[in-house]
Amino acid sequence: MNSNKLMIPLLVVLLALLVIGNSAFIVDEKERAVMLQFGRVVKDDIKPGLHFKVPLMHEIRKFDARILTMDSRPQRYLTIEKKAMMVDSYAKWRILDVPTYYTSTGGDPAVAERLLAQRVNEGLRNQFGRRTLHEVVSGERDELMVELTESLNKVVKPKLGIEVIDVRVKRIDLPEEVSESVYARMTTEREREARDHRAKGNERATIIRAEADRQKVVIESEGYRKSEELRGQGDAQAANIYAEAYNKDAEFYRFTRSLTAYRNTFSNKGDVMLIDPESQFFRYLKDAEGKAD
Incomplete structure (x- = not known):
């Protein structure tokens, strides 16, 4: 109980x-x-x-009320020049209007990102289609992203209840089939430039060698000319000295000349000479004063 x-x-x-x-x-x-x-x-x-x-x-x-990241798959776009490129992008977004977000997506982030990706893809296609390759790669990329973010928010805020914080392009590549031809063309261009540089280098080397050879000939010729001038001056000076010595003491000059002739003649013991003993060549061998008979 x-x-x-x-x-x-x-x-x-x-x-x-x-x-x-x-x-x-x-x-x-x-x-x-x-x-x-x-x-x-x-x-x-x-x-x-x-x-x-x-x-x-x-x-x-x-x-989730935090800022979320939607990473899109690379998509193919055409520029105003009809040049194709593969663009890898991402978007930052967050929930702005909870009832609209729930009603349009059922509260599923995957559904929200799929719907947002479609609009980002369409917006990038329109933005790239109005610009050249140079503008989308470097010139006007920031302006492109700002315009895209503003245009996306005009659509997704009332329809999906979300706000796009930012859209950025991570990477821009050429399609694989185009990349191969571009790389081949770049390789051919670099090889042509290399051949041009080598040809210019060889031409310059030939000019330098020719100039060096010319300078060598000039220097050697100038050196030979100067040496001949100095040799001529030396011979002339020696002749003057000999002449002065001969004028001062003709007998001594004849004596030294005879000694030099004897040294040069008898230096090689294998030589055989046929000379008249009474010739002037032996005058100083017969008489120290060199007097003729």
């Missing part, structure tokens, strides 16, 4: 805890939430904090 009386309050407490547990919910600062009543939104954009709902009647759907 007493045990039955204790069970009833206990069941009441457990039931109350269960109801409270199913009624209370917390919205984090990084989340956005809506309250549904039988699938219909009855309370939108619930603020962060502790809140309550009616169990079984109300359903709470929470969404």
Whole structure:
């Protein structure tokens, strides 16, 4: 009897805890939430904090309120010059209008990113189609991204309830079939430039060698001319010295000349000479004073 009386309050407490547990919910600062009543939104954009709902009647759907990144697959676009390129891009977005976001996407981020990717793809196609290759690669890329972001927000804010923070191009490449021909053309151009540089280098080397050879001939000729001049001056000076010496002492001059002739004549013992003993050649060998008989 007493045990039955204790069970009833206990069941009441457990039931109350269960109801409270199913009624209370917390919205984090990084989340956005809506309250549904039988699938219909009855309370939108619930603020962060502790809140309550009616169990079984109300359903709470929470969404990430942070800035999210949508990384798109590379797409093929044409410039105003009809040049194809592969563009790899990404977009930064966040939920702006929770009821619109839930209604248009069912609260599924994958659905939201798929719908956003379609519009980003269309916007990039339009932006690239109005510009040249140089403009989209370097000249006007920042301007292109700003215009694209503004045009996207005009569409996605009212229709999807999201805000595009930024759109950026990570990489721009030529299509594979075009890249091969471009690389081949670049290789051919570089080889042609290399041949031109080598030809110019060989031409310059030939000119330098010819100039060096010419200077060599000039220097050698000038050196030979100067040496001959010096040799001539030396011979003339020597002749003058000999002449002066001969005029001062003709006998001594004849004596030294005879000694030089004897040295040169008898230096090679293998020579045979046929000379008249009475000739003037032996005058100083017969008489030290060189007197003729």
